[in-house]
Amino acid sequence: MRLGFTPEQEAFRQEAADWLQTQMDGPFAMLKNLKSQSAMPAERRAWERALYEAGWSVVGWPKEHGGRGASLAEQVIFAEEYARAGAPGRMSHIGIELAGPTMIHFGSPEQKARFLPKMASGEEFWAQGYSEPNAGSDLGSVRTRAELDNGEWVVNGQKIWTSLAQYADWIFVLARTEPGSKGPKGLSFLLLPIDQPGITIRPIRQINGEAEFNETFFDDARTAEENVVGGVGNGWQVAMGLLAFERGVGTLGQQMGFIAEYDAIVAAAKANGAIDDPDIRRRLTNAYAGLRIMRYTALRTLSAAEGHSLSREAMTQKVYWATWYRSLGELAMDVAGQAGEVSDDGEDHLPFAQNLFLSTRASTIYGGTNQIQRNLIAERGLGLPREPRGDGKTS
Numbered sequence: 001m002r003l004g005f006t007p008e009q010e011a012f013r014q015e016a017a018d019w020l021q022t023q024m025d026g027p028f029a030m031l032k033n034l035k036s037q038s039a040m041p042a043e044r045r046a047w048e049r050a051l052y053e054a055g056w057s058v059v060g061w062p063k064e065h066g067g068r069g070a071s072l073a074e075q076v077i078f079a080e081e082y083a084r085a086g087a088p089g090r091m092s093h094i095g096i097e098l099a100g101p102t103m104i105h106f107g108s109p110e111q112k113a114r115f116l117p118k119m120a121s122g123e124e125f126w127a128q129g130y131s132e133p134n135a136g137s138d139l140g141s142v143r144t145r146a147e148l149d150n151g152e153w154v155v156n157g158q159k160i161w162t163s164l165a166q167y168a169d170w171i172f173v174l175a176r177t178e179p180g181s182k183g184p185k186g187l188s189f190l191l192l193p194i195d196q197p198g199i200t201i202r203p204i205r206q207i208n209g210e211a212e213f214n215e216t217f218f219d220d221a222r223t224a225e226e227n228v229v230g231g232v233g234n235g236w237q238v239a240m241g242l243l244a245f246e247r248g249v250g251t252l253g254q255q256m257g258f259i260a261e262y263d264a265i266v267a268a269a270k271a272n273g274a275i276d277d278p279d280i281r282r283r284l285t286n287a288y289a290g291l292r293i294m295r296y297t298a299l300r301t302l303s304a305a306e307g308h309s310l311s312r313e314a315m316t317q318k319v320y321w322a323t324w325y326r327s328l329g330e331l332a333m334d335v336a337g338q339a340g341e342v343s344d345d346g347e348d349h350l351p352f353a354q355n356l357f358l359s360t361r362a363s364t365i366y367g368g369t370n371q372i373q374r375n376l377i378a379e380r381g382l383g384l385p386r387e388p389r390g391d392g393k394t395s
Contacts, residue, residue, distance in 0.1 A: 009074060021085050024085045034088040036210060045091060048091055065104060082256075083254070084256050091122075094163060095125060099172050102229065102242045103116060106230040111226075127170070127216070128162060129162060129192075132159055139174065144159065144176065145175060145176045146175040153223050153227070155190065155223070158216065161204075162213065163212055164212060164214075169195065170194060173190045184236035185233070188233060189235040189239060190229075192227070199217070199218060254321070255295055258294075261328065262328065265353075268353070272337070280331075283334075297320070319377070326363050328360060333356075340354050
């Protein structure tokens with residue numbers, strides 16, 4: 001496992017850090033440390049264009065697709081410095097970190113030429129159509145269906161928790177293209193333009209007042225026949241490949257955000273005297289140990305990265321960080337005490353501890369619930385048999 005970086009990589013770090021800090025202290029200061037994922041869309045679109053023009057939008061993509069061809073270590077470094085500078089969450093996250101790498105690996109030459117340049121430049125934004133009301137973490141149960149009609153796929157069904165779909169131009173959808181199929185078989189990975197009569201988007205108001213997520217309805221929505229990635233019926237393979245990208249480099253940048261929040265909790269504990277409580281000190285110590293474990297686990301996973309499938313180590317990361325993060329939100333509220341329970345600024349300006357507590361409640365649910373993740377670890381990581389049902393078959 002690589003625990004450090006070469007002098008050349010540290011020089012790359014300094015270049016990235018200098019540019020990011022200049023932007024966050026200058027023309028994009030209004031976005032520094034912005035926690036909301038849905039606020040200031042115009043400014044965040046401008047930020048995406050600035051990243052692209054300076055060559056920082058898709059550092060890990062191959063140069064022929066607009067990237068820098070950065071090494072894995074350099075991608076990790078950029079993710080860390082991006083978070084350290086207080087830069088905002090990427091409005092193009094779904095495109096550049098999920099759809100883009102998936103298309104680079106599985107897409108046709110025509111799909112790469114059509115979609116990748118506009119993803120990288122921030123001209124087109126993407127949403128993810130995976131989860132459904134009755135098929136959340138269990139993607140094999142999706143019921144959204146697609147049928148060919150005169151050279152077009154006609155899509156009907158519903159997706160939920162589609163992040164930032166209200167700002168997206170395209171959505172990739174896991175749909176059932178083989179009638180009567182069940183589980184992972186008969187699925188295809190389709191690309192649909194969102195601005196059409198057959199797609200309706202409804203925001204979901206979250207407990208902390210945000211509306212980052214949406215319900216998305218497909219009523220005879222259409223897309224060209226060629227807009228299927230990886231071939232008809234191969235959607236499960238493509239979908240699992242995408243999840244491997246989701247568990248990759250971005251986890252190191254995510255952890256830098258965790259560190260900033262942890263440091264804020266420590267500072268608050270020192271300021272209000274909560275640090276004198278032995279139990280608070282114990283929990284702060286445990287939280288710090290958890291941060292280090294997360295970092296070393298991510299470095300180990302990335303150091304041994306092979307192909308585009310989920311390693312056994314990568315399978316454990318979601319359960320670990322999600323559980324840790326939920327506990328951090330609880331710790332923040334306990335450090336803040338009664339002051340953390342009161343807000344005079346309205347739901348859009350919640351105090352730090354209160355907002356952290358409310359937002360982290362969802363960490364063990366989105367991206368695959370802890371229960372489903374543990375099943376995946378047991379079955380695919382450890383090779384354990386599935387639990388028999390009452391009829392003698394496996395569930």
